[in-house]
Amino acid sequence: MMRVGVISDTHLRSYDRDLAKKLAEHFKDVQMILHAGDITELSVLDMLEAPQVIAVLGNMDGFAAAQSLPAKRELKLEGFQIGLIHGYGPPNGLEERVRREFDDVDAIVFGHSHKPTNYLLNGLLYFNPGSAAGGRGHPKTVGMLTLGDSISGEIIEI
Template identity: 45%
Template sequence: MKIGVISDTHLNTPTPLLAEVVETYFKDTQIIFHAGDLCKRRVLEVFQGKTLYVVAGNRDDAEVKKWFPPHHVIEISGFKIGLIHGWGPPFGLVKRVGKRFSDVDCIVFGHSHRPVIKKKSGVLFFNPGAFCGDIFSLRRRTIGLLTLDEQIRAEVIRII
């Protein structure tokens, strides 16, 4: 099973590029994780027909924070996956988000705008980077895929 992973879209409405990314890279996925900082709830319209798991981030508006929790644990195909945005400086982010969860196989997070694939104490930490492609992400737009079979594997995809 493949899961599309995206974070830090920082948009008010869906854009043609976001729609193209969903059609191209997430076409074979039925589940999408958004790790926060979508900014406006309307951005999620582009994922119509997919099962969405979303957490609120620090830059999300009040409506997003009302609808979506700050963190969540999802059980899929026998795996427990923690979903959180993150907070604070990039240094130490893996440690901070790791403290929010126990007994999970993977933690998906965002916030730093920089991709991370790291295994620590048997837990896979995965940050797909940022869709927005701002200065913090070194102008790189990235998304991710999780593959769940006998184990969990993560992949970062650079889209621009």
């Protein structure tokens, strides 16, 4: 079994000691952390402690992030194909837009809306950890994926 921490929409300009402490607590046993964009500055990734950290570009990310992060990624983890993307456009229809970005995946991890999302539709897991910064009427949240016989997600309020 593999546990993957998921975070998105941190919207930070620099390292945040309090957030780093909370993330270390919630992600202490993960093998990997996925960041679904809107990191803002690459130094924010230094807060994420895991054997591997994988991130994608968000629409609010700075120049350095834009030069070094792809807009989307596909990962094969524990036999599951996972699409990782930030997302774009208005909140309505976001899931449909990110779905069109990937052909044959078992899960899509995305951000952008700040709205925590965790549901299966036709065998596909749609997972948005929400925003570690909160906002837009949503609490501060991160997520956890568990990959074993199946893939499942959990939203964690921080």
